[in-house]
Amino acid sequence: MPVVKSHFTLAIKRPLTHDVYELVFDPSSPLDSRAGEYVIFDLAPGIKRAYSIAYRTESGAFAFIVKRVEWGAGSPILCGLEPGMSVPGMGPMGHFILRETDVSKCFIGTGTGFAPLYYQLLQSARLGYSAKMGFVFGVRSPDDVFYQDEVRTIGARFSEFVVQEYLSRSESPGFRKGYVTDFLTPETASQFEEFYLCGSPAMVKSAREKLAELEIPKERVFFEQY
Numbered sequence: 001m002p003v004v005k006s007h008f009t010l011a012i013k014r015p016l017t018h019d020v021y022e023l024v025f026d027p028s029s030p031l032d033s034r035a036g037e038y039v040i041f042d043l044a045p046g047i048k049r050a051y052s053i054a055y056r057t058e059s060g061a062f063a064f065i066v067k068r069v070e071w072g073a074g075s076p077i078l079c080g081l082e083p084g085m086s087v088p089g090m091g092p093m094g095h096f097i098l099r100e101t102d103v104s105k106c107f108i109g110t111g112t113g114f115a116p117l118y119y120q121l122l123q124s125a126r127l128g129y130s131a132k133m134g135f136v137f138g139v140r141s142p143d144d145v146f147y148q149d150e151v152r153t154i155g156a157r158f159s160e161f162v163v164q165e166y167l168s169r170s171e172s173p174g175f176r177k178g179y180v181t182d183f184l185t186p187e188t189a190s191q192f193e194e195f196y197l198c199g200s201p202a203m204v205k206s207a208r209e210k211l212a213e214l215e216i217p218k219e220r221v222f223f224e225q226y
């Protein structure tokens, strides 16, 4: 798919947590995308940052889920945009692409690693897949949780859906205390054909090591880290 330079005009800005925003942009020209791809925004001279597409609307707008990193050079600029303002960008691009096959898939992520996994889950539903799906997501505390209802609404479209949310730094009803990698046991790993991982380098490394220990061939494991 050709990489295209466009301007992205902010249409909707919605806070999801104390430091995470959903930002929906209209590209200046129609763009196609595959689930798992990202766009590089040119936020200021010398400040280019990549953001995964969380979903594409029917009208061709792109939604992103962006954490405002307090001392960051780029994310405060993106999160500081208001509807009507635009930013140059390039893409969509990337290799962390959903394999479009109707086999069981387990999506495992932390923080804003949620975005590409959500797009991949949504695309699996849009393609009408019937295989079992798993969505395993981790954040620090209940204040950092978002999109719980949306994930369950999509999950209801599969024949079997497992959703599990983890909190690494606190306890709260309905959540497991611990790390997303705790989900991976011989029993759970044997239920899925493909594994999609996205989040911090430490989480992705730990999940890949655990999957290797569980003898999941690396050809069935796809990942992106940031």
Ligand SMILES: Cc1cc2nc3c(=O)[nH]c(=O)nc-3n(C[C@H](O)[C@H](O)[C@H](O)COP(=O)(O)OP(=O)(O)OC[C@H]3O[C@@H](n4cnc5c(N)ncnc54)[C@H](O)[C@@H]3O)c2cc1C
Residues within 6 Å of the ligand: 038, 049, 050, 051, 052, 053, 064, 065, 066, 067, 068, 069, 071, 072, 073, 074, 075, 076, 111, 112, 113, 115, 116, 224, 225, 226
């Ligand atoms: C392929 C790809 C896709 C990405 N998709 C997304 C996405 O969908 N949503 C998203 O929010 N980000 C995403 N990122 C990360 C994004 O590109 C920026 O790195 C991030 O927004 C921080 O940029 P910054 O300029 O604000 O901070 P910088 O000025 O680059 O960093 C400032 C400091 O903050 C630290 N830091 C960087 N990121 C975080 C973080 N998440 N939490 C805490 N501290 C941090 C850095 O280590 C550094 O010390 C993606 C990155 C890649 C490579």
